[in-house]
Amino acid sequence: EVHLVESGGGLVQPGRSLRLSCAASGFTFDDYAMHWVRQAPGKGLEWVSGISWNSGRIGYADSVKGRFIISRDNAKNSLYLQMNSLRPEDTALYYCAKDNTPEGGAPLFDYWGQGTLVTVSS
Amino acid sequence: SYVLTQPPSVSVAPGKTARITCGGNNIGIKSVHWYQQKPGQAPVLVIYYDSDRPSGIPERFSGSNSGNTATLTISRVEAGDEADYYCQVWHSSSDHVVFGGGTKLTVL
Numbered sequence: 001e002v003h004l005v006e007s008g009g010g011l012v013q014p015g016r017s018l019r020l021s022c023a024a025s026g027f028t029f030d031d032y033a034m035h036w037v038r039q040a041p042g043k044g045l046e047w048v049s050g051i052s053w054n055s056g057r058i059g060y061a062d063s064v065k066g067r068f069i070i071s072r073d074n075a076k077n078s079l080y081l082q083m084n085s086l087r088p089e090d091t092a093l094y095y096c097a098k099d100n101t102p103e104g105g106a107p108l109f110d111y112w113g114q115g116t117l118v119t120v121s122s
Numbered sequence: 123s124y125v126l127t128q129p130p131s132v133s134v135a136p137g138k139t140a141r142i143t144c145g146g147n148n149i150g151i152k153s154v155h156w157y158q159q160k161p162g163q164a165p166v167l168v169i170y171y172d173s174d175r176p177s178g179i180p181e182r183f184s185g186s187n188s189g190n191t192a193t194l195t196i197s198r199v200e201a202g203d204e205a206d207y208y209c210q211v212w213h214s215s216s217d218h219v220v221f222g223g224g225t226k227l228t229v230l
Contacts, residue, residue: 035219045157045165045208047219059217095164106212107219108155110176112164 002026002111004096009116012086020116022079022096027111030054030074033104036081038092039115048094049081053102064090086120093117124213126222133228134199142225144192144209152211154192156185159224160205168207169194196227204229 008020022034035050049060049070058070069082079096094116097109127145134140144154154172157165167176169185172192182197196203209222 037219044206044224045159045210045221047221050219061218100170105217106153106214108153108167108170108210109157109165110167110170112166114164 002098004098004111004113006094006096006113006116009094009118011119011121013122014087014120016086017082017084018086018118020081020083020094020096020118022113024077024079024096024098027098029072029077032102033057033099033107034072034079035097035099035104035107035109036070036079037095037097037109037112038090038118039095040089040092043092046092050099050104050107051079052104057104059104083118086118088120091118091120123216123218124211124220126209126211126220128207128209128222128225130223131226131228133230134196135230136199136201138199140196140199140203140227142194142196142207142227144194144222145190146192146211146220147190149190149192149211150188152187152213154185154187155210156194157208157210158203158205159208165208199227199229201229203227 003025005023036048067085071080096113098111099107100110156169159165172187173185
């Protein structure tokens with residue numbers, strides 16, 4: 001059974017950094033692209049970033065490009081999101097989502113974690 | 123950027139058919155995926171590649187896509203289908219994932 005468990009969320013001041021992690025199990029991690037999708041309180045889904053199986057293809061939403069860095073460690077079955085220069089509008093529940101393809105192009109998200117909450121406020 | 127437009131809400135009586143639309147420019151040439159999100163829960167994939175159903179999703183859920191509109195159809199609606207539904211595509215020109223704004227399905 002596929003399990004995705006996010007961690008690392010919390011309350012952080014504007015301008016500071018935070019690193020999210022996603023521990024994956026129940027599937028061959030390095031066969032699939034992975035993504036981060038966020039949801040602001042009471043709002044819809046917003047794709048944040050995606051990374052291919054071998055980290056060769058990486059993409060970011062315009063809203064986070066230049067501030068966030070996605071990475072993965074296939075030896076540890078883990079996905080990461082380094083979030084820098086955080087803004088109040090980054091406040092959201094951050095989901096880790098598994099792609100059903102290796103490359104991450106034209107993705108669809110067949111499994112999701114339960115999310116980790118990031119609150120950016122002074 | 124590419125925009126997907128969904129109605130904010132759809133209401134349907136139990137046992138009837140609910141249709142949730144997702145509008146986008148020439149969306150018919152894209153692959154559309156649909157997610158169900160119940161309150162306090164993570165999204166769940168219910169339809170992929172326009173009309174395919176993941177294992178475990180009831181046959182009552184179906185999808186279509188043509189022209190400028192994709193549609194998620196839920197037949198014989200049950201109280202347990204009450205949720206937010208999101209459509210999603212890949213916009214190759216920008217290399218970005220795009221979600222619709224979501225539709226809240228209310229079962230009367």
